[in-house]
Amino acid sequence: MLISETNPLLTSMLHHAGVRPGKAAAADVLTTVEVFRRFAAIPVDDAASPEDDGDGILAQYGTFDFDGVLEFWADLTRQFIEAEDEDVMWQLRCTLHWTPTVETEALGSGVLWSFRHASRRLLRRGSRPSRLGMGAGGRTGPSTPHHQTRADLNALNGTNQIGVDRADRSGVRSVVIDACPSYRAPSAATQA
Numbered sequence: 001m002l003i004s005e006t007n008p009l010l011t012s013m014l015h016h017a018g019v020r021p022g023k024a025a026a027a028d029v030l031t032t033v034e035v036f037r038r039f040a041a042i043p044v045d046d047a048a049s050p051e052d053d054g055d056g057i058l059a060q061y062g063t064f065d066f067d068g069v070l071e072f073w074a075d076l077t078r079q080f081i082e083a084e085d086e087d088v089m090w091q092l093r094c095t096l097h098w099t100p101t102v103e104t105e106a107l108g109s110g111v112l113w114s115f116r117h118a119s120r121r122l123l124r125r126g127s128r129p130s131r132l133g134m135g136a137g138g139r140t141g142p143s144t145p146h147h148q149t150r151a152d153l154n155a156l157n158g159t160n161q162i163g164v165d166r167a168d169r170s171g172v173r174s175v176v177i178d179a180c181p182s183y184r185a186p187s188a189a190t191q192a
Contacts, residue, residue, distance in 0.1 A: 002046050003080045003090050010039050010092055032094050036076045048081040053115040055080055058093075062109025063100050072104035073097045 001009065013035045014020075019028055040057055048054025058077040063070065077093035098104055 001042055001044055003044055003082065006039075006044065006078070006080070006090075006092055009042070010035070010094075013039055014094075029096055032096065033076065036078075036094055040078055044080060046083050048083045048086060050115065052081060052086065054083060056113060056115040058111070058113050060109075060111040061107065063104055064109075070100055071097050072100050072107070 014032065017031050017035045019032055019035065044055055056079045058079060059075070060077075061072070061074040063072045065071075073095050075093055075095040077091050080090040080092075082088040082090070
């Protein structure tokens with residue numbers, strides 16, 4: 001599989017598992033994580049080598065106010081660095097959002113990065129994401145999410161920004177499709 005094929009693949013995998021825009025159920029959390037776990041095990045042919053951290057997994061969670069709305073979120077990201085151009089990074093992510101509660105505040109926040117195939121340990125039973133309800137066989141999260149971000153894969157170059165579509169953030173529990181921006185490091189020529 002190529003990096004450019006990962007977005008349609010993950011989107012299709014989520015769709016076939018029943019994760020769609022609309023109301024989010026507690027089961028959607030575990031289903032999303034299970035799909036992401038299977039997706040993370042699929043090798044990508046045009047990513048940089050494991051020694052260059054070409055294929056990694058990020059699990060992060062916490063209560064934040066990024067868009068002017070305080071919310072708890074848990075995010076699973078798969079990051080690729082292109083083998084042919086190490087300045088190009090791709091990120092494909094699934095983010096689950098909840099209205100903050102005492103329970104989510106007690107979870108605090110955290111970021112867990114891992115590269116190479118050992119990274120898949122982040123999604124195994126007993127791992128920290130699992131204890132947060134993000135791992136295989138774990139709980140389904142602190143409560144039902146009020147919306148979810150679908151995986152999307154986009155490239156940014158120095159001037160082209162890809163907009164992010166936001167949907168209902170009023171606390172209504174629904175699944176929403178969002179775009180996930182990626183990153184392209186500035187080249188030495190553009191920094192001079």
